[in-house]
Amino acid sequence: MTIIAILLSFGLCHFVRELGRFRKSQWLTTWVNFSNDAFGKLPLWQDVLGFLVIITVPLTVLLLVNHLLISAFGSTGSFLLALAVLIYSFGPRDLDTDVAEVVEAENQEDRDNALARLLRKPIPEDSGEVRAAAVEAVFREALRRWFGVIFWFAVLGIAGALLYRLVDWLVHEKHDLSQDQLGLFTRLQQIMDWPAAQLMTLSLAIATDFDSVFTAWKSYHDEQGHGLFDGDNGFLLSSACRIVLTGHAARDGYADELEGPMTCLQQAMDLTWRILGVWLTVLALLLLIGVIV
Numbered sequence: 613m614t615i616i617a618i619l620l621s622f623g624l625c626h627f628v629r630e631l632g633r634f635r636k637s638q639w640l641t642t643w644v645n646f647s648n649d650a651f652g653k654l655p656l657w658q659d660v661l662g663f664l665v666i667i668t669v670p671l672t673v674l675l676l677v678n679h680l681l682i683s684a685f686g687s688t689g690s691f692l693l694a695l696a697v698l699i700y701s702f703g704p705r706d707l708d709t710d711v712a713e714v715v716e717a718e719n720q721e722d723r724d725n726a727l728a729r730l731l732r733k734p735i736p737e738d739s740g741e742v743r744a745a746a747v748e749a750v751f752r753e754a755l756r757r758w759f760g761v762i763f764w765f766a767v768l769g770i771a772g773a774l775l776y777r778l779v780d781w782l783v784h785e786k787h788d789l790s791q792d793q794l795g796l797f798t799r800l801q802q803i804m805d806w807p808a809a810q811l812m813t814l815s816l817a818i819a820t821d822f823d824s825v826f827t828a829w830k831s832y833h834d835e836q837g838h839g840l841f842d843g844d845n846g847f848l849l850s851s852a853c854r855i856v857l858t859g860h861a862a863r864d865g866y867a868d869e870l871e872g873p874m875t876c877l878q879q880a881m882d883l884t885w886r887i888l889g890v891w892l893t894v895l896a897l898l899l900l901i902g903v904i905v
Contacts (some may be wrong), residue, residue: 613691614766614904615895621698625706635703637781643670644787658790663797666789667778671771678770697770701761701777707753711881714746715874723874743876747856748849750880754887755809755848756780762891763808766904776804802844809845812887816848819886820855828854856880 625631647666651657674697681689710730717723727742728735731749736742760780764772782789782797789797817825828851836846856879898904 615899617694621695625702631699648788659792663793694770697773701773707757744853746877747853747880751852754884759812760808805845809848813848813851815887815890818890824854825851
């Protein structure tokens with residue numbers, strides 16, 4: 613049911629774009645504000661206690677709803693809830709749509725506006741920096757919109773998928789959090805991103821040039837001067853840039869037919885689809901041998 617839910621939710625998100633309108637986080641802002649008003653005077657609320665309450669209550673409610681649906685409708689109720697949670701957790705926007713808005717823009721102003729939204733920052737002035745930033749943005753957004761959700765859904769079910777999305781919202785959107793709470797949520801996101809990013813990098817190596825990806829992955833860790841489990845997930849972005857900007861992605865089939873002013877962006881998006889294909893293949897194999905259900 614895991615892989616079926618993932619495939620079906622992806623298909624619905626792709627063909628029914630209006631579903632993206634339901635991915636709202638206003639309720640989370642309301643919940644954080646209510647928690648601060650109700651429990652703000654408790655000891656350690658500005659630290660670990662607030663961190664735990666803010667994140668565990670929504671997950672507990674979700675699991676209670678899942679239990680009620682199973683009691684009422686059996687596995688069908690659980691499957692439908694999983695489908696809804698995945699559709700809600702992917703996003704907040706469709707990555708392929710955001711990339712298409714940049715590539716297919718009719719004029720430079722529209723392209724710059726769409727690219728700035730994708731980068732989540734002003735566009736660099738240097739053309740080389742623009743290409744690198746575009747590739748990094750596609751893979752960073754793919755991790756946060758798709759692969760992080762898929763990984764934790766496969767590991768922890770619906771609670772894992774929603775947990776990943778809530779943490780991402782709490783870190784990257786404006787909420788009334790203390791610095792200690794924000795620091796804990798940021799660290800939790802780093803922990804949750806790490807295995808998904810490592811598997812994305814491995815899948816990129818399988819789908820393209822293993823030696824080039826491994827070299828970039830190793831060089832990043834050597835240059836950063838930290839251990840395998842330390843630091844951020846820049847190894848993924850470094851590997852992606854190595855493959856796209858050095859031309860490896862343009863010498864292996866479909867990608868060499870891409871053209872246009874933002875070819876690197878198209879190639880990066882093509883590679884994320886390939887990575888998704890590798891992940892779904894592995895999930896299918898795990899399903900066949902009974903590791904997942």
